[in-house]
Amino acid sequence: MSTAPRILAFAGSARQESWNKKLIAIAAAGARDAGAEVTLIDLRDYPIPIYDGDDESEHGMPVQAQALRKLMLSHQGLLLASPEYNGSxxxxxxxxxxxxSRPVSGQPGPSPYSGKVATLMSASPGGFGGLRGLVHVRAILGxxxxxxxxxxxAIGSAHEAFAADGSMHNAKQQSAVAELGAGQARLLAKLLGVTLSTDCSERRHDPSRLR
Ligand SMILES: Cc1cc2nc3c(=O)[nH]c(=O)nc-3n(C[C@H](O)[C@H](O)[C@H](O)COP(=O)(O)O)c2cc1C
Structure with a gap:
């Protein structure tokens, strides 16, 4: 069994042409190239109703949320690209x-978040690149x-930053994003006391198995 650090990666946007999806794909590739085992998912594949305590009491946690919870539990790192909505x-x-963050079937279990390592990034057509939103995401995850x-x-003018194939026009910027992913992979390897090898392949979670 592989001892490579396991990193979950996703964007906080379901939009098909999301800039943040393009951004997270680059960071995920950087982590994978550094030797991590990366699971890149699309939240569009995990439709979940807005949290409602009555709904939870009656029906429990939706299967898609349970699947995401299991994914968080089975990875040591998180790469997250989040858009900013009204500065948050x-x-x-x-x-x-x-x-x-909720227990499944009311049973307290291990926290899917505690002790995990997260790296944040954002992209937005605006000048701040979603930086203000990351302040809030950072506080919540902390x-x-x-x-x-x-x-x-935080990548500003995102509508001009990406080429049609998903790469970034600015090669230095692309390397910096890939390095965010690679940096987390290296840190996790140190924390886990494992050596990175660069023959890991990207894992894609198949959400169709939930249905
Ligand atoms: C409700 C709403 C609020 C937004 N507020 C901000 C904002 O505060 N700052 C910003 O830079 N962009 C804002 N935007 C624009 C988003 O950055 C833009 O829609 C971006 O493309 C979303 O990310 P995505 O491409 O990954 O879906 C907002 C968009 C929506 C729909």
């Missing part, structure tokens, strides 16, 4: 974070016990 965290992402690394990137 988008509701899609907050809803996902909230649902998977409150949940995650170690949120100080290195982060």
């Amino acid at each position: 965290i988008p509701p899609l992402l907050k809803n996902v974070i909230d649902w998977i 409150n949940l016990g995650m170690i949120v690394l100080p290195e982060q990137l």
Whole structure:
């Protein structure tokens, strides 16, 4: 069995042409190239209703939220690219974070967040690149016990930053994003006391198995 660090990666946007999805794909590739085992998912594949305590009491945690919770539990790191909505965290992402913070079937279990390492990034057509939203995402994940690394990137003018194939026009910027992923992979390897080898392949979670 592989001892490579396991990193979950996703964007806090379900939009098909999301800039943050393009951004997270580059960071995920950077982590994979550095030797991590990366699971890149799309939140569009995990539709979850807005959290409602009555709904939870009646029906429990939706299967898609349970699947995300299991993914968080089975990875040591998180790469997250989040858009900024009105200077803060988008509701899609907050809803996902909230649902998977809940115990399954009312049974207290291990926290899916505690002690995990997170790296944040954002992209936005605006000048700040979503930087203000990351302040809030950082605080929320920190409150949940995650170690949120100080290195982060906010890509402004995102509508001009990416080529049609998903790469970035600015090669230096692309390397910096890939390095965010690689940096987390190296840190996790140190924390886990394992040596990185660079023959790991990307794992994609198949959400169709939930249905
Ligand atoms: C409700 C709403 C609020 C937004 N607020 C901000 C904002 O405060 N700052 C910003 O830079 N962009 C803001 N935007 C624009 C988003 O950055 C833009 O829609 C971006 O493309 C979303 O990320 P995505 O491409 O990954 O889906 C907002 C968009 C929406 C829908």
